Amino acid sequence: MGERFGPELTPRHWLAAHAAGQRVWLTLAALAGFAVGALTIVQMLLLAWIISRLLVDGASVASLGGGFMALAAVLPVRALAQWGQELAGQEASLRIRRAVRAELLDHLAAMGPVRAGARHTAGLASQLVEQVEALDGYFARFLPQLRLAVAIPMMILAVVVWLDWLAALFLLLAAPLIPLFMALVGMGAERLNQAQFAAVSRLAGHFLDRVRGIATLQLFHRTEAATQEVHEAADHYRRLSMRTLRLAFLSSAVLEFFASVAIAVVAIYVGFGLLGYIDYGPSPQLTLFTGVLVLLLAPEFFQPLRSLAQHYHDRAAALGAADGMVALLSETTAEQRSCRPQPVREAGQVVTLANVTLDHPGRGRVLGPLDLTVRQGDILAITGPSGAGKSALLQLLAGFVAPDQGERRVMEGLSFAWMDQRPLLIHGSLADNLRLAAPGASDAELQQALRHAGLAELMDVLPGGLATPLGERGSGLSGGQAQRLALARVFLSNSPLVLLDEPTASLDEGTEARIIESLRELAAAGRTLVIATHHPALMALATRRLTLAEGRVASATGKGSGDGRGDDA
DSSP: OGGGOOTTOOHHHHHHHHHHHTHHHHHHHHHHHHHHHHHHHHHHHHHHHHHHHHHTSOOOTGGGHHHHHHHHHHHHHHHHHHHHHHHHHHHHHHHHHHHHHHHHHHHHHHHHHHHHHTSOHHHHHHIIIIIHHTTHHIIIIIHHHHHHHHHHHHHHHHHHHHHOHHHHHHHHHHTTHHHHHHHHHHHHHHHHHHHHHHHHHHHHHHHHHHHHTHHHHHHTTOHHHHHHHHHHHHHHHHHHHHHHHHHHHHHHHHHHHHHHHHHHHHHHHHHHHHHTOOOSTTGGGOOHHHHHHHHHHHHHHHHHHHHHHHHHHHHHHHHHHHHHHHHHHTSOOHHHHSOOOEEOSSTTEEEEEEEEEEEETTTEEEEEEEEEEEETTOEEEEEOSTTSSHHHHHHHHHTSSOOSEEEEEEOTTOOEEEEESSOOOOSEEHHHHHTTTOTTOOHHHHHHHHHHTTOHHHHHHOTTGGGOEEOGGGTTSOHHHHHHHHHHHHHHHOOSEEEEESTTTTOOHHHHHHHHHHHHHHHHTTOEEEEEOOOHHHHHHOSEEEEEETTEEEEEEETTOOSSSSTTO
C-alpha cells in the first residue's frame, strides 16, 4: 500500500489506509459491540423490573418466571455478541498485519540489497516482528471501540433522558472529562512509545553485533566489557518500559476516579430523590424501577469510554510503531527512481548504460556520468583506486540500484551470478549453501561445481561430505575456501553474466591462482565476466579494461573500447 502515497505519508494516514482496506471486518466488530450495548440495556431493564416487582409490588418469585427466563436468554446472546466483536476485530487485525509485513518486505525488495543493506538487520527484524505486532491492539480493539464509545453512551443517554432528564444531565456533564484527559495522556504516551521502539531496535542491533563479534571479543579479552554494555542497554530499555507503564497506570487511575465520582453523583441524586429530599424537575416522579434502572445504566454509560481509554495506549503504541515503518516506506525505491530497464538495442549486447549517474545519501555523486556496453563473451576488468566507483558500477550493472539519471538496458531474460570478497554463507550444510544458487541441483552436480572451483581436495577430507555443517558467515572454512565455495555457486547458476567484486582480495597466491584458473574456465564456457579488481593477474585475464577515477571513466582499453562516453566504452 505504500506506493499509493507520496512524501506526505504520515503514520495516521498510513494506519487509516490499512483500516480502510478491512472496513467490512471493522464494521462487523462495531456492529457486534453495538449489539452488546443494546443487550446490556435489555439486561438492566429486566433486572430493574424484577427488583421493582419483588420489592414494590410484592410479587412472588414464581410469578416472575418469564422475566427470569428472558434474563437467562439475554446473557448467552450478549456473550455471543461479545465473542463476535472480538473475533471480527482479531480477523481485521490479522489481515492488516499480514498486509503490512508484505508491504514492508516488498518495499525492502524494491529498495534493493544496497539501500536495504544500509539498515541494520536487527532493526529490520524488530520492525517486521515487534512493531508490526504492536498494531494488533489498535485495529482489533481501539478502532471498533472508537465507534462504540460514541454510539453506546448516546443510546444509554437516550434511555436515561426518557426515564429522568436530570440524571441524564449529570451523565452528560461528566462524560467529556474522560476523552479530554485521554487526549492529554495520549500525547505523552505516543512519544514514549516512539522512544521505546527506537530503544528496542538499538538493543537488538547492539546484541546482534556482540554475538557476531564474540570470537574477536574473546581474543582481545573484552567479553566482560561487552556483557556490561549489553546490560546497560537492556537497563535503559527497562527504564523506558517502566515509564510507559507508569503513565498507563496513572491515566487508568485518574479515569476511574472521574467515572466513579460521576456514578456517585447519580447515586446520591437517585437516593435523595427516592427519599423525597429533592423535588426539582422530574425528581418527584422517581420510582424504584426508574431509580434502579438509572443506577444500573450509569456504570454502563461510562464503560465504553473507560474501555476506549484503556485501548488508547494501543493507539499510542501503534503510532509509535508506524512512525518507524512509515520512515522506511518513505525511502525512495528503485521503481520510484527509475522505470524498468528496457531491452538492449543490438544483438550481442548484455547490458548497456547510457549517460548514467548514481548518488548515495550523505555522499553525493559516486558515479557518472558514463556510458558502458558489456557484450557477450567479454571479460571486462574494472580498475581504479579505492572509492573510484567500481563497486557502484557493478551494482548498477546488476540492477541492485537504479541510476538517478540515464538509462540501463539489459538483454531479454538476463540472469546474472554475483560474487564478492565477502560471500554470503548461511548456517547450514555445505549442500544448503551451494543450493542457494540452484535449489534443484543434484549431489553429483554439486560435487562437479566444487571440482570446477578447486575444492575437490576439501571434499576428500570432510567426513560429512556435502552434509558437513557450516556456521554463519562460513565458520569452519578458511577465507580462500569460502571464496571458492561462492565460485562453485557461480558454476551452478548457469547465468550468462557473472559479476565479481574483488574476488581474490585477501587470498594467498596459490588460492588466487586457483580462482583465476576457475574464472578462465567460466570464460571458456561462454560466460560474460565483469570483474572489479586491483590485482594484476585478474587484469591480465581480461579482454577489456576500464579504469575509473572519481566515478568517471579515466581510460578504456581492449577490443571495442572507446572514450567512456560512447556505446563502445
